[in-house]
Amino acid sequence: MQQIFNFIFKNSNRLLFLLLLGISLFLTIQSHSYHRSKIISSANFLSGGAYEKINNVSEYLHLRAQNDALAQENAKLRSLLFNVKDTSSIPKLDSIKGLHPDDIIVSKVIHNSFNAHENYLTLNSGSLQGVKPDMGVINSLGIVGIIDDTSPKYSTVISILNINFRLNAKVKKSNHFGSLGWNGKSTGFVQLTDIPRLAAIRKGDTIVTGGQSVIFPENINIGTVDKIYIDNQTNYYTLDVKLFNDMTNLGHVYIIKSKDREEITNLEKRGKNE
Amino acid sequence: MNSTLFVNIFRFILLLAVQIIIFNNMNFLGYISPFPYILFIILYPVNGNKSGLLLASFLLGFIMDIFSNSGGIHTTACIVLAYYRPYIFKFSFGLSYEYQTIKLNDVLTPERFSFILLAALIHHFTLFLLEAFQFSFFWDILLQTLLSTAFTIILCIIIIYLIKPNRR
Numbered sequence: 001m002q003q004i005f006n007f008i009f010k011n012s013n014r015l016l017f018l019l020l021l022g023i024s025l026f027l028t029i030q031s032h033s034y035h036r037s038k039i040i041s042s043a044n045f046l047s048g049g050a051y052e053k054i055n056n057v058s059e060y061l062h063l064r065a066q067n068d069a070l071a072q073e074n075a076k077l078r079s080l081l082f083n084v085k086d087t088s089s090i091p092k093l094d095s096i097k098g099l100h101p102d103d104i105i106v107s108k109v110i111h112n113s114f115n116a117h118e119n120y121l122t123l124n125s126g127s128l129q130g131v132k133p134d135m136g137v138i139n140s141l142g143i144v145g146i147i148d149d150t151s152p153k154y155s156t157v158i159s160i161l162n163i164n165f166r167l168n169a170k171v172k173k174s175n176h177f178g179s180l181g182w183n184g185k186s187t188g189f190v191q192l193t194d195i196p197r198l199a200a201i202r203k204g205d206t207i208v209t210g211g212q213s214v215i216f217p218e219n220i221n222i223g224t225v226d227k228i229y230i231d232n233q234t235n236y237y238t239l240d241v242k243l244f245n246d247m248t249n250l251g252h253v254y255i256i257k258s259k260d261r262e263e264i265t266n267l268e269k270r271g272k273n274e
Numbered sequence: 275m276n277s278t279l280f281v282n283i284f285r286f287i288l289l290l291a292v293q294i295i296i297f298n299n300m301n302f303l304g305y306i307s308p309f310p311y312i313l314f315i316i317l318y319p320v321n322g323n324k325s326g327l328l329l330a331s332f333l334l335g336f337i338m339d340i341f342s343n344s345g346g347i348h349t350t351a352c353i354v355l356a357y358y359r360p361y362i363f364k365f366s367f368g369l370s371y372e373y374q375t376i377k378l379n380d381v382l383t384p385e386r387f388s389f390i391l392l393a394a395l396i397h398h399f400t401l402f403l404l405e406a407f408q409f410s411f412f413w414d415i416l417l418q419t420l421l422s423t424a425f426t427i428i429l430c431i432i433i434i435y436l437i438k439p440n441r442r
Contacts, residue, residue: 013324017357020332032407033344047341054295113342115301117406120343140373156343185409187301248301 009036032118034177035213041128048110048154052124055110059251066251073140090149105129105255107137110154117184119159121145123253126153134215136256142221142244143167144253153224160249161187169241170210174199177210180222189226189246201228207241279317279354285369287332289314294341297429311338312397315356316390317434320363331356345407351401355393364393382431390430394423 008015107129111122125131127150136146137157145157145165158165163184169192169220174197178192193208205225209216227240279318301307314334318327335349342348344437402415402422 013328013357016325016328017353020353021350021357024332024335024346024353027339027346028350028404029345031347050294050341093359111341111343113298115307116342116344117346117411122343183412184406196320 003230020263022146043200048122048124048151051111051122055108055124058145062249064249065249069251070138084248090239103257105257106130106252106257107131107155108252109250112159112248112250114161115157117163119161121157121159121250123155123157123255124153125255126150127154127164128156128255129157131255132257134261136258137218138220138256139245139250139253142223143216143245144245146215159247160190160243160245163244167216168210169207171195171199171201171225172206172208173219174201176201177212178236178239180207189240189242190223191214191256192237192239192241193231194234195239197230197235199237201225201237203228203237214264215260219256277435278322280410282314282330286314286330290337291337293380299428302425306418307426308422308425308429308432309398310402312352312355312393313430313433315352315397316393316430318359325358327356327359328353334354347401347404350404351397352390354400355385355397358396359393362369362396363391382434383420387427390427391423394426396431398423400428 004237083110105125105250107123107125109121113119113121121144123131123137131147131150133147133149135147135149143160145159145162146167148156148157148158160167161178161182164184165180165182167180169180170176175193178194180192182188182190195201203225206223207225209218209220209222211218221244223241223243223245225239226242229238229240230236277333287378289311293309297310304385311334313329315331318330330356330429331352335346337346338348339346359382399415402418406415
């Protein structure tokens with residue numbers, strides 16, 4: 001007994017180190033698995049509140065760029081409005097199919113990360129505003145990410161710049177679809193893999209979200225094709241897609257509630273269970 | 275004794291705040307991000323309580339992780355650095371470092387530089403290894419470690435000089 005106590009006293013430092021190392025490695029490994037730990041996320045009260053304070057100040061530095069983006073979006077929407085031939089049939093507020101105005105939550109990015117392999121954003125609206133995990137996040141230029149976790153007032157988003165991010169996307173003009181992901185290298189480019197060789201693709205083609213995703217509606221902009229190469233292993237095309245969004249500079253975003261999502265997932269689950 | 279405690283608490287909060295507000299937003303060329311908050315561990319008193327340092331660095335890394343949404347990578351890197359700090363001291367300042375009065379925040383000498391370099395290297399390598407979590411990114415990790423270490427060291431030295439101008 002004496003010896004055990006002596007051992008503990010002598011090695012108290014090492015034991016403490018091992019204990020703390022165990023805890024931190026546990027947290028690390030948990031964060032890399034799909035179901036992330038709920039404690040360590042910037043959606044909690046402490047860090048969410050701090051980020052909101054910081055953002056309130058830094059927001060002023062980006063006002064000009066934000067105004068430009070808003071003006072451009074307004075111009076685009078106006079052109080849609082005025083170019084309708086029959087003025088009596090003003091188009092629905094949103095031309096995206098299956099989407100109603102009350103399905104969109106306007107939110108603001110209060111923290112943005114882009115220098116890790118697994119990047120997350122923090123938004124200043126949470127479950128009180130109706131945000132739920134797995135909702136899509138877009139802005140006026142294109143897609144931003146998918147809601148990962150929510151707290152009452154804040155929520156975190158898996159950025160499109162996250163090596164675990166996967167999304168069904170297609171080439172706008174030819175409807176060939178593939179899987180969109182990020183290889184962890186450049187913040188301006190994502191990769192679209194598994195495009196069949198039959199597809200006639202040229203540099204500059206637009207890539208949009210595909211219809212297979214239940215998170216995003218179809219035909220939301222992602223980016224343009226920048227480079228085309230053939231994967232040695234699969235013989236499919238891999239495309240480097242230049243994002244429309246500058247992911248390092250995000251302001252206001254829209255969170256999309258998809259009503260069909262629950263119905264589709266329920267249906268698919270039912271099919272599997274039988 | 276009490277004043278060193280307060281200096282350390284003050285340093286802890288200040289470095290964390292500066293890191294989160296300013297340096298976390300820096301990202302040159304998509305690779306290089308500095309982490310000068312490890313100055314807290316580097317500047318901790320040489321003969322200070324080791325368990326205290328371990329616990330403090332755990333807390334330091336934990337707060338960093340909460341703010342950067344990164345699970346436990348900063349926590350792990352910080353306590354690894356805190357645990358190996360005596361060995362780095364031994365390497366840089368010689369065996370009898372405990373009996374000398376080492377002041378790190380002073381004029382830059384080769385010993386002090388090698389200490390900061392090794393500390394930053396160990397911390398950054400652990401950090402980036404755990405952050406990528408895949409060996410397929412190994413060369414990326416090495417490159418990122420080297421470049422970020424250089425950047426961190428430059429910032430650390432600048433901060434040391436800014437806070438402690440040598441009075442002669």
